[in-house]
Structure formats: C-alpha cells, structure tokens
Amino acid sequence: MRIRAVILRTLRQFRRDKRTVALMFIAPLLVLTLMNLVFNGSAYVPRIGITEGAADTFGEALTTQNAKVIPYPSDEQAEQALEDNKIDAVVSLQGGKPAVKLEGSDPTASRAVMSVIQNAAASLLPAASPSAAANADGSASASGNGNGNGNVYNGNRNGNRNGNGNPLAQPEISYLHGSGDMSTIDHIGPVLIGFFIFFFVFLIAGVAFLRERTSGTLERLLASPIRRSELVLGYLGGFGLFTLAQALLITWYSIKVLGIVMTGSFGYVLLLTLLLSMTALTLGMLMSAYASNELQMIQFIPIIIVPQLFLSGLFNLDTLPDWLAALRFIMPLYFGAQAMTDVMIRGQGWSGIAADLWSLAGYCVLFTLLNIAALRKHRKI
Amino acid sequence: MNSSLSPVLSASRVSRSFAGKTILSDIDLDIRPAEIFGLLGPSGSGKTTLVKMLAGIDAPTTGQIRLLGTLLPKRSMLQQIGYMAQADALYNELTARENMEFFAALYGLRGKRRSVRIEETAGLVGLSEHLSKKAWQYSGGMKRRLSLAIALLHEPPVLLLDEPTVGIDPVLRRSIWAELRKLTGKGTTVVLTTHVMDEADKCDRLAMIRDGRILAEGSTAELLRQTDTDQIEDAFIKLGGAGQ
Numbered sequence: 001m002r003i004r005a006v007i008l009r010t011l012r013q014f015r016r017d018k019r020t021v022a023l024m025f026i027a028p029l030l031v032l033t034l035m036n037l038v039f040n041g042s043a044y045v046p047r048i049g050i051t052e053g054a055a056d057t058f059g060e061a062l063t064t065q066n067a068k069v070i071p072y073p074s075d076e077q078a079e080q081a082l083e084d085n086k087i088d089a090v091v092s093l094q095g096g097k098p099a100v101k102l103e104g105s106d107p108t109a110s111r112a113v114m115s116v117i118q119n120a121a122a123s124l125l126p127a128a129s130p131s132a133a134a135n136a137d138g139s140a141s142a143s144g145n146g147n148g149n150g151n152v153y154n155g156n157r158n159g160n161r162n163g164n165g166n167p168l169a170q171p172e173i174s175y176l177h178g179s180g181d182m183s184t185i186d187h188i189g190p191v192l193i194g195f196f197i198f199f200f201v202f203l204i205a206g207v208a209f210l211r212e213r214t215s216g217t218l219e220r221l222l223a224s225p226i227r228r229s230e231l232v233l234g235y236l237g238g239f240g241l242f243t244l245a246q247a248l249l250i251t252w253y254s255i256k257v258l259g260i261v262m263t264g265s266f267g268y269v270l271l272l273t274l275l276l277s278m279t280a281l282t283l284g285m286l287m288s289a290y291a292s293n294e295l296q297m298i299q300f301i302p303i304i305i306v307p308q309l310f311l312s313g314l315f316n317l318d319t320l321p322d323w324l325a326a327l328r329f330i331m332p333l334y335f336g337a338q339a340m341t342d343v344m345i346r347g348q349g350w351s352g353i354a355a356d357l358w359s360l361a362g363y364c365v366l367f368t369l370l371n372i373a374a375l376r377k378h379r380k381i
Numbered sequence: 382m383n384s385s386l387s388p389v390l391s392a393s394r395v396s397r398s399f400a401g402k403t404i405l406s407d408i409d410l411d412i413r414p415a416e417i418f419g420l421l422g423p424s425g426s427g428k429t430t431l432v433k434m435l436a437g438i439d440a441p442t443t444g445q446i447r448l449l450g451t452l453l454p455k456r457s458m459l460q461q462i463g464y465m466a467q468a469d470a471l472y473n474e475l476t477a478r479e480n481m482e483f484f485a486a487l488y489g490l491r492g493k494r495r496s497v498r499i500e501e502t503a504g505l506v507g508l509s510e511h512l513s514k515k516a517w518q519y520s521g522g523m524k525r526r527l528s529l530a531i532a533l534l535h536e537p538p539v540l541l542l543d544e545p546t547v548g549i550d551p552v553l554r555r556s557i558w559a560e561l562r563k564l565t566g567k568g569t570t571v572v573l574t575t576h577v578m579d580e581a582d583k584c585d586r587l588a589m590i591r592d593g594r595i596l597a598e599g600s601t602a603e604l605l606r607q608t609d610t611d612q613i614e615d616a617f618i619k620l621g622g623a624g625q
C-alpha cells in the first residue's frame with residue numbers, strides 16, 4: 001500500500017519532468033548512434049604515394065589492395081606531400097629495394113598502410129622469405145576483415161585469394177564467436193548499453209533521493225508510519241518500472257536499428273539491464289547520502305562511474321597490473337558488462353551468465369540493505 | 382496537577398544534544414487532552430528540535446517522551462500524529478492534489494474516504510480552487526496552508542504544528558485558529574510553536590522556551606500573575622531576565 005504510493009508518486013514525478021525523461025530515453029540513443037558511426041565506419045583506405053621507380057612493380061600490387069595509390073614524379077614531391085599530410089605513406093625504391101616511409105601520427109592510418117603493404121608484398125612473392133611469411137600471417141586476418149560475409153566457417157574463401165594452392169601459405173580462419181565482419185561497436189556495444197543505463201540511472205536516482213533529503217520531504221515522509229524498507233522498495237519499484245521502459249528502448253534500438261550483434265536471448269538482455277539499473281539506483285541513493293547538493297552528486301561520476309567503465313571490459317585488461325585489474329571484482333558494472341557480452345556476442349544462456357547475474361543481484365540486495373540502514377540517520381525506527 | 386486528566390503527550394527530563402552540544406535540557410512537559418498548547422520562544426531556542434522529538438521523528442539523548450502512554454519513538458505511533466514541519470515539505474513538480482493523495486496514502490487513507498478528506502481539508506485552508514495547480518506555482522502562504530491540510534488529512538488525535546501561521550494573512554490566520562478550536566472541541570490535542578506573542582494569547586497553555594530550557598509553563602493568566610505583568614511579551618522578557 002505505502003510502497004504503491006511511493007511508486008505512483010515517483011512515476012508521476014517522472015511524468016512531470018520531461019527533461020529528465022528525455023535525458024534517460026533520448027540521450028543514450030544519441031550517444032550510442034554517435035558511437036556506432038564512429039566505430040562502425042567502413043575500413044580506412046590509406047593514401048599511399050609512390051615514386052616513379054617503384055611504381056611499375058609495386059604500384060600494381062598496391063592498387064589491387066584496398067588503397068588509394070598516388071604517383072609522384074620525384075622523391076622530393078612525395079616527401080612534401082607526406083609532410084603536408086596529404087598522404088599516409090610513401091613507397092620508393094632505395095637501392096633496388098622498396099622502402100616505405102609512414103606519416104605515423106595516426107596509428108589507425110599506419111596500421112592500414114602496413115596491412116596493405118604487407119598484403120601487396122605477399123602477393124608479389126608467393127615463395128616468401130621467412131620474414132615475409134610471418135607478415136603474411138598478419139595479412140591473412142586483416143584481409144579477412146574485408147572479405148568475410150558473416151558466416152562462421154568461411155575461412156577457405158580467404159585461402160582462395162592467392163590462388164597458389166599452397167595450404168601452408170594462407171591459414172584457414174574461423175571464428176568461435178562473432179565473425180570476421182564484427183566491428184568495434186559490436187564488441188563494445190554490450191558494455192556501452194550496460195554503461196549508459198548504469199550511468200543515467202545512478203545520476204538521476206541519486207539526485208532524486210538527494211532532493212528528497214534536502215527539500216525536507218524525506219523528513220516529512222519519515223514522520224508518517226512508512227517503514228524505511230517500504231520507502232526504499234518504493235523507489236526501487238518506481239524507478240524499476242521506468243528503467244524497464246528505458247532498457248527496452250535502448251536494447252531494441254541498439255539491436256534492431258543500429259544492428260549491433262545479438263546472438264543471445266532478448267529476455268536475458270532485459271533482465272540484465274534491469275538488474276544493472278536496480279544496482280545503479282541503489283548505489284546512487286546510497287551515495288546521495290554523502291552529497292549535499294546536485295553538484296556534489298556529479299562529482300561522484302569520475303570517482304565511481306568512470307573507473308567502472310574502464311575496468312568493465314571495454315579494454316583488454318591483461319596488460320594491467322594484477323591489483324588494478326582485480327579491482328573490477330568490486331565493480332557491479334563489470335559483472336553486468338561481462339554478462340551482456342556473454343549473451344549478446346557469445347549467445348550464452350542461463351548457465352553462462354548465472355554467476356554474473358547472482359553477483360549483480362548480490363550487489364543490488366547489499367546496496368538496498370545499506371540504504372535501509374542509512375535511513376536510520378533520519379529516523380531510528 | 383489535575384490527576385484525572387492523564388497527559389496525551391509528556392516529556393520527562395528530556396535533553397537533546399548534537400555532536401556533544403546540548404540544545405535542549407531538562408524538559409518536562411505534560412500536554413493535556415484537547416488543549417492547544419503553545420511553545421513560545423525566540424529563534425534558535427530549540428522549539429523545532431523539541432517538536433520533532435514530540436512527533437517521534439527524533440529521539441531524545443536522555444529522558445523519555447510518551448504519547449498516549451506509549452514510549453516514543455515508535456513507528457506505529459506516528460499514525461496518531463499530524464505533523465507540519467517548519468519548512469514546507471512538498472513535491473514541487475506535483476499538483477497540490479497529488480501531494481495530498483500521496484501523503485494520504487502513506488497514512489492508509491484510500492478510496493472514497495481519501496477524496497472526501499482531501500476536499501474537506503483543502504476547504505478548511507481555503508485551497509479548494511487551487512488543487513490542480515502544481516506546488517511550485519503556490520505562494521509561500523499557500524504552501525503553508527497545503528502543509529497544514531496534509532497534517533490534518535488522516536484526522537490524527539494529536540497535531541504537532543511547527544509555526545503553522547507564518548506567512549498567512551490575518552483573515553486566514555483567524556479562520557485557521559477557529560478551525561483548530563473546532564478540532565479541540567472534537568477532542569484533538571494541538572501543540573504548536575510560535576514566536577508571535579499575540580498568538581500565545583490564543584493558546585490554552587504555554588511553555589516559554591529560551592536557550593533550550595523551559596522558563597515557565599501555564600495558562601496566559603497564570604504566567605501573567607506569576608510575573609506580575611499584563612502582557613505576555615513582558616512576562617517573557619521578565620522570565621528570561623530572571624533566569625540569568
């Protein structure tokens with residue numbers, strides 16, 4: 001009864017606060033769309049300058065690769081173009097051997113140049129020297145990017161490219177999860193969906209509860225016979241219904257509109273996002289006790305939210321010092337992001353995500369209990 | 382003291398300190414059924430602190446407070462109290478009616494009774510026509526009246542009102558006092574704080590508070606006789622002076 005009253009009130013407040021609703025519904029979609037455009041852009045086509053001497057042999061091999069080849073009459077002109085950042089690399093003939101000079105300030109461009117050049121070199125020298133063979137390894141996976149069509153076991157298509165029939169020259173490529181044409185956004189998408197829900201719910205719930213305290217309504221509420229637990233559960237219910245709608249929209253948009261890879265069950269994704277938002281809600285409420293105004297609530301973002309993003313699987317953590325990487329085990333977002341990736345990319349079911357789900361649920365229960373206890377500060381009983 | 386009237390609300394040797402600083406000390410009070418009891422004192426004297434303890438929101442550092450014989454703080458006793466805080470505690474983005482519906486639900490009012498009580502109390506404070514306005518559109522006095530209406534919603538036997546008439550014009554103030562009188566006629570006990578001396582006259586009994594202590598307690602006439610003055614203001618000054 002009283003829980004219902006709190007739920008109803010929370011929903012009514014949302015209905016009145018159009019801006020917050022817009023923030024929670026539209027902002028994540030906007031950012032995800034932007035991220036999608038940035039990370040999902042088609043493969044970078046490097047611009048490679050080539051000088052007279054190298055043009056006849058190497059130039060042809062390069063143009064069959066995914067590169068824009070620009071001929072220059074002299075080394076100096078090519079160097080100048082490189083200086084002016086008009087091209088990403090210059091290929092010239094130095095003492096009979098091809099030499100490559102890269103512009104080098106953008107790693108993405110550099111990598112693209114290297115991949116193209118290695119592929120070109122490999123196609124010129126099928127009976128490769130040891131170093132070229134090692135390079136061919138790298139080039140095989142790179143060419144897979146442009147070539148794969150989404151089927152998992154299609155590695156033999158890549159092998160046909162050189163047409164030399166040598167099974168050792170080109171390894172067969174296959175994928176256990178995902179596919180060759182999975183882009184960065186597919187990889188970070190599940191983490192980002194979890195993150196945005198966590199971030200916005202944390203902030204909005206935190207500020208809502210902070211307002212409840214600073215406006216005096218919390219004290220007034222606690223002058224009524226409501227139980228502290230009823231108040232916390234009411235918040236959970238109100239925000240829960242609201243964020244359920246938010247989670248539905250965000251996941252639907254990511255999967256159906258942005259086309260982020262989704263191999264698992266939609267239901268699990270919803271369950272996960274809901275659990276994540278409940279955890280964010282309870283954590284936000286808890287932290288709001290340590291903030292005396294909205295600005296101080298925002299100050300928690302770099303301390304509590306951002307580290308979680310970095311340690312939640314967005315980046316590979318293997319190179320981090322152990323103690324730092326171990327921090328992720330105290331971060332709810334890590335478990336959420338982990339399970340989201342498991343469902344969306346690896347298509348796992350209950351058994352695959354149960355451990356993460358329980359961890360998340362554990363955090364949610366823990367924070368809820370802490371909230372109920374923290375309210376003792378305002379009313380002992 | 383009249384022993385046939387057991388007190389509705391009583392404080393015995395109550396003190397309250399915040400972080401080692403004593404705000405209230407040695408408070409003894411007996412509030413009788415169906416009276417209007419005034420807490421009179423200057424700003425910072427500890428009125429709000431005392432009212433919060435009487436309302437069962439805050440607990441005394443030492444001493445005991447009993448409501449209808451039950452030791453406070455106790456959650457179930459909160460149902461017996463209608464509390465109006467000094468600062469208006471309203472949800473600004475909600476309409477006045479929505480605010481009332483919410484608090485009514487917290488006190489277990491539902492259905493027909495709830496809508497009837499909302500209309501009645503809104504009528505009492507003269508807000509019937511403004512119920513669909515949002516709280517932020519209310520003037521200061523309107524917010525005060527809405528807070529009062531909310532305190533009255535569930536027809537509690539004890540009303541604790543912290544400066545209920547601040548910012549309310551004389552005409553409405555008079556009608557609110559008349560209403561409080563009517564309520565005590567029906568058996569409701571009212572405790573209110575004020576630092577307006579002329580309101581003190583309207584209370585059945587008064588306690589004068591200064592620096593966290595009760596200087597004197599009794600009806601206006603008793604206090605005037607005791608201090609040999611003819612104005613409550615003079616009595617207050619005299620008592621304060623004598624206490625030093």
Ligand SMILES: Nc1ncnc2c1ncn2[C@@H]1O[C@H](COP(=O)(O)OP(=O)(O)OP(=O)(O)O)[C@@H](O)[C@H]1O
Nearest residue numbers: 399404422423424425426427428429430431467576
């Ligand atoms: N939570 C608190 N922590 C520390 N000190 C407090 C707290 N609440 C009140 N005080 C102090 O207790 C004293 C009495 O405050 P209180 O609000 O009870 O005064 P009051 O009589 O209601 O004043 P006013 O008429 O201005 O409302 C003040 O000096 C105030 O600073």
Ligand SMILES: [Mg+2]
Nearest residue numbers: 428429430467
């Ligand atoms: Mg006060």
